Amino acid sequence: MTSLPPFPRLTGSADVSVRPARPADAAAIARVQGTTWRTAYRAVLPAAVLDDWDADGVTASWAAAIAAPPTPRYRVLVALERDEVVGFAAVAPVEDDPAAAELGPLLVEPRWGRRGHGSRLLAAVADHASADGVVELQAWLLETDRVSADFFESAGWAADGWARTLETGDEPLREVRWHAALEQEDEGR
Structure with missing residues (x-):
């Protein structure tokens, strides 16, 4: 298993930062998700998912998840450029393994890509997870998504051999699980 060093506490400049999401961010999160998908x-998700996108429904779902998280260790974080939400990530505990957490979506709106927002979000997720006592992060990536796989690999993650198939009503989607170990900081440091 790949082991990552402890992540430093995040600091952000006035221009870029990561912070916990607020209910008022829900519409921006839904916009980032819809635009990115x-x-x-577009080539892998069922057309109906994209064509029937319900921005109001997705916004309401994110607002509820932020305002009343399903578990105390569930987190939604947003990446900001100036005051604009340009990306987000969600992380939740793994149900049958209290030492693990699963990264849900980590998305940066394409027009804001290649500016470090994804790396800052991933570092913030790891920082929060580590503070919660998590020692392993997991994420499911579409098997055909080389861009995300390259990003996670460059951050020290690796595929762990697990795969699943999602039935979508169209072509099934195959996902591969990636993971990274988090080193715990010594209390004395």
């Missing part, structure tokens, strides 16, 4: 995943 339409741009980066």
Whole structure:
């Protein structure tokens, strides 16, 4: 298993930062998700998912998840450029393994890509997870998504051999699980 060093506490400049999401961020999170899915995943997601996108429904779901998280260790974080939400990540505990957490979506709107927002979000997720006592992070990536796989690999993650198939009503989607170990900081440091 790949082991990552402890992540430093995040500091952000006035121009870029990561912070916990607020209910008022829900519409921006839904916008980032919809735009990213339409741009980066149009070829793999079922057309009905994208064509029938319910921005109000997705916004309401994110607002509820932020305002009343399903578990105390569930987190939604947003990446900001100036005051604009340009990306987000969600992380939740793994149900049958209290030492692990699963990274849900980590998305940066394509027009804001290649500016370090994804790396800052991933570092913030690891920082929060580590503070919660998590020692392993997991994420499911589409098997055909080389861009995300390259990103996670460059951050020290590796595929762990697990795969699953999602039935979508169209072509099934195959996902591969990636993981990274988090080193715990010594209390004396």
